[in-house]
Amino acid sequence: xxxxxxxxxxxxxxxxxxxxxxxxxxxxxxxxxxxxxxxxxxxxxxxxxxxxxxxxxxxxxxxxxxxxxxxxxxxxxxxxxxxxxxxxxxxxxxxxxxxxxxxxxxxxxxxxxxxxxxxxxxxxxxxxxxxxxxxxxxxxxxxxxxxxxxxxxxxxxxxxxxxxxxxxxxxxxxxxxxxxxxxxxxxxxxxxxxxxxxxxxxxxxxxxxxxxxxxxxxxxxxxxxxxxxxxxxxxxxxxxxxxxxxxxxxxxxxxxxxxxxxxxxxxxxxxxxxxxxxxxxxxxxxxxxxxxxxxxxxxxxxxxxxxxxxxxxxxxxxxxxxxxxxxxxxxxxxxxxxxxxxxxxxxxxxxxxxxxxxxxxxxxxxxxxxxxxxxxxxxxxxxxxxxxxxxxxxxxxxxxxxxxxxxxxxxxxxxxxxxxxxxxxx
Ligand SMILES: NC(=O)c1ccc[n+]([C@@H]2O[C@H](COP(=O)([O-])OP(=O)(O)OC[C@H]3O[C@@H](n4cnc5c(N)ncnc54)[C@H](O)[C@@H]3O)[C@@H](O)[C@H]2O)c1
Numbered sequence: 001x002x003x004x005x006x007x008x009x010x011x012x013x014x015x016x017x018x019x020x021x022x023x024x025x026x027x028x029x030x031x032x033x034x035x036x037x038x039x040x041x042x043x044x045x046x047x048x049x050x051x052x053x054x055x056x057x058x059x060x061x062x063x064x065x066x067x068x069x070x071x072x073x074x075x076x077x078x079x080x081x082x083x084x085x086x087x088x089x090x091x092x093x094x095x096x097x098x099x100x101x102x103x104x105x106x107x108x109x110x111x112x113x114x115x116x117x118x119x120x121x122x123x124x125x126x127x128x129x130x131x132x133x134x135x136x137x138x139x140x141x142x143x144x145x146x147x148x149x150x151x152x153x154x155x156x157x158x159x160x161x162x163x164x165x166x167x168x169x170x171x172x173x174x175x176x177x178x179x180x181x182x183x184x185x186x187x188x189x190x191x192x193x194x195x196x197x198x199x200x201x202x203x204x205x206x207x208x209x210x211x212x213x214x215x216x217x218x219x220x221x222x223x224x225x226x227x228x229x230x231x232x233x234x235x236x237x238x239x240x241x242x243x244x245x246x247x248x249x250x251x252x253x254x255x256x257x258x259x260x261x262x263x264x265x266x267x268x269x270x271x272x273x274x275x276x277x278x279x280x281x282x283x284x285x286x287x288x289x290x291x292x293x294x295x296x297x298x299x300x301x302x303x304x305x306x307x308x309x310x311x312x313x314x315x316x317x318x319x320x321x322x323x324x325x326x327x328x329x330x331x332x333x334x335x336x337x338x339x340x341x342x343x344x345x346x347x348x349x350x351x352x353x354x355x356x357x358x359x360x361x362x363x364x365x366x367x368x369x370x371x372x373x374x375x376x377x378x379x380x381x382x383x384x385x386x387x388x389x390x391x392x393x394x395x396x397x398x399x400x401x402x403x404x405x406x407x408x409x410x411x412x413x414x415x416x417x418x419x420x421x422x423x424x425x426x
Contacts, residue, residue, distance in 0.1 A: 176205020
């Protein structure tokens with residue numbers, strides 16, 4: 001089968017290479033010249049274990065990355081067009097679907113034959129988007145949805161840092177589809193792999209993705225609120241309390257337990273925007289989602305709470321020793337989670353901004369993989385170090401903001417005050 005994948009980010013590049021691995025011919029269309037250039041040269045634009053091997057195996061053979069100028073040729077040969085473009089924060093927390101609609105406009109404008117194709121949204125879109133936004137949008141352009149084209153969604157559940165494994169060994173494949181021709185084509189596309197495939201209504205397909213991300217966000221916010229309660233009560237070993245909580249047999253050793261652990265707030269591209277988008281969608285539909293709203297508010301408060309913990313440690317350090325200079329804060333970890341160089345909506349950026357606002361102008365930082373991405377994305381007045389030991393040498397107070405395993409033994413390397421915002425120290 002021939003497939004066009006539009007957008008070669010974490011989801012799109014993984015999807016394109018995954019379908020190539022299943023034996024299909026895949027065109028990948030990417031609008032960013034920098035990102036496309038790297039991919040065409042056989043290099044990943046981000047850190048993602050396993051994806052490099054797949055790129056090497058399929059590039060120029062079953063995977064053909066092209067610029068938008070190549071869209072017409074790609075679509076003319078394809079039965080499926082997959083959309084993996086961003087759906088960022090929009091107005092009032094809503095999902096901004098403008099990149100998706102623009103990519104669909106580009107697609108329909110290059111179709112000149114009568115072949116039936118299915119347009120599949122893999123980007124995360126709020127429930128109702130296919131039916132109330134995409135289909136009316138296409139019909140307003142004269143497209144006969146259901147006759148000339150099928151419209152479906154196929155949400156993606158991969159985790160950054162595990163993209164390849166999560167795609168190839170997906171625990172479930174969800175397809176939101178309502179016409180039998182598209183359903184048959186999509187079932188056929190996934191027929192060579194062993195994951196269970198669930199065909200549901202388009203709204204249900206879209207909803208399942210938000211159901212999943214809202215649960216993860218709720219687990220994180222629950223844990224963060226519990227850690228703050230414990231701090232207020234005092235003399236509670238928060239890390240031990242949560243590790244012992246995980247020993248409850250009912251978790252069954254599930255990695256879901258990793259979300260039931262405190263930190264300095266969830267970040268990354270998905271949880272912040274998806275929780276806000278579902279909250280906005282619920283409100284628009286006439287329901288004020290109290291729990292979800294509080295999950296978001298609890299998360300929004302965490303960066304300030306973490307910054308205040310760091311400031312208290314700075315105050316204590318300044319009182320107990322005659323520093324004789326402005327306190328230097330050493331930040332360990334910038335990416336939104338360990339195993340990834342993604343810094344989008346990373347709590348570290350929010351915390352550093354709070355520290356700068358409160359006058360802490362001497363900040364040094366180190367991340368094992370994300371220094372450059374962080375510097376490029378945020379442009380903050382921070383000095384970047386090339387190692388953990390360099391940060392230890394420069395700083396008066398250390399703060400762990402990402403739970404990289406290489407930071408776990410920090411206590412063995414220094415007597416300086418440490419604020420473990422990820423509760424990861426051994
Ligand atoms: N990152 C994740 O972990 C993850 C997981 C599941 C779902 N999602 C969802 O998948 C979608 C994509 O996320 P991502 O992290 O891969 O985003 P990303 O920003 O890494 O990638 C999107 C890519 O699309 C490209 N693009 C935009 N418009 C284009 C166009 N018209 N033609 C060609 N290329 C175009 C951009 O240049 C960019 O490279 C989002 O809706 C996101 O919520 C992400």
